Each structure stands twice: as C-alpha cells, then as structure tokens.
Amino acid sequence: MEKMPISSNMEDYLEAISEIVETNGHAHTKDIAARMKVKMPSVTNALQALASRGLIRYQSHAPVVLTQEGAQAAAVIRHRHGELRRFFHDILKIDMVEADEAACRMEHLVNDRVMSRFVALAEAILEREDCAGLRAYLNESMPQISAGMEEELIPMNQLGEDEAGVIVKVAESLRGVRRFADLGLIPGTEVTIAGYAPFGDLIRIKVLGSSLSLRSSDAGYIWVRPVGKK
DSSP, X not given: OOOOOOOHHHHHHHHHHHHHHHHHSSOOHHHHHHHHTOOXXXXXXXXXXXXXXXXXXXXXXXXXXXXXXXXXXXXXHHHHHHHHHHIIIIXXXXXXXXXXXXXXHHTTTOXXXXXXXXXXXXXXXXXXXXXXXXXXXXXXHGXXXXXXXXXXXXXXXXXXXXEEEEXXXXXXXXXXXXXXXXXXXXXXXXXXXXXXXXXXXXXXXXXXXXXXXXXXXXXXXXXXXXXXXX
C-alpha cells in the first residue's frame, strides 16, 4: 500500500516529539503544544494525522510514542536540521538563533540526495586542509555581510513625482506580466515617475527614453530600489 505523504507541518511535529522525548523521557500533548506554540486542538489534529500514517501511537491522556518508522523519520529530519544549522552558523557565520530558524525552514525543501551532497560540501569546507584559505576568507568576509547591506525595496506606486527607482522584482501575480516585460519593465531597468493623474488610478512614468501610463494598482506589484530625484 502506498504511503500517505507527510507535510512540512507534520515533520515539525515529529521533530518536536523526538526532541521532547529525548529531553523528558516522554512527550505529553501539553508539552508538544508548548514547543510548537499552538493550541491543543491543533496538536490533536496533527497527532491524529501522524497516527493514521503509522508514525506515532496516540491516545488521549497518554504520552505520545514514536513508532519505529516515526523515530526513523524524526531522526532524518533532525539530521537535516542539524547539518543545515551547522552550515549557516559555522560557514556563513550567522548567529545561532537565526541559523536555527533558517534551518527549520529549509529542512523540508531538500531531499536525501541533495542533503548528502550538501553535507559533503560542508565537511570539505570545514575539515579539508586544502580549504584552509577558503575558511580564512569566510571567517573574515561573512561577518561583514549584514542586513544593512540589503536593498530597500518599495512598490513603484510609492515613489514620489520625479523620483526614480531601479526595478528589482516584478511579482508573478501581476496581470499581463509579459506585456509589461515587452514595455521594458523588467529587473534592472530604471524608471522615473513623471506624474500621477489627479483623479483615477493612472501613473505616468518614463522608461528607456519613452513615456507610458499604467495603473497604480499594477505598479504596486513592481518593486523598485529608490535612487532619488531626477
């Protein structure tokens, strides 16, 4: 019989149950709720879903028990989390709290084949003698890359009149996105606000030596890096 899929949320519950059992020797629902920061009904629904997949044994008012299959799945998830956290902290020099949060988000996105190569890369960087120069470079350069270096992006419709911005991102949800690309509204292009219509939803912009009008609501899906007045 084909196994039922496990969502990323279920993986988080398996990981939490495994960690609680390791720390306390048992995992009660109230402990799981506290770890996951959710209310009891959410825990109950998740545990029922895990039990239906044979990953835990669950009865009301009794500790949750991982089955052999559940324990193996939890071990894989925790291994991914630990290796990703090590990469973010030891190689990218991100503080442990942020590294842990990033690992929690990414651990659900990589399969075993990708993860094994990721681990091999991390081990090479951290342990091989011929990577000593790379480690020295990372130790010096990574801490200097801070959030302050990130681009400040705003929707195009928040630029003021005569203000310019460089397009960084066009949301995929923008209607007629291909038509806007044909007009030159693509990442890397500088645009200048020529004016706003006194009534209605239109913005006049200058782009690539031409003038055109577009709705303010559409411009809200085009993100730019402000570069000042023209």
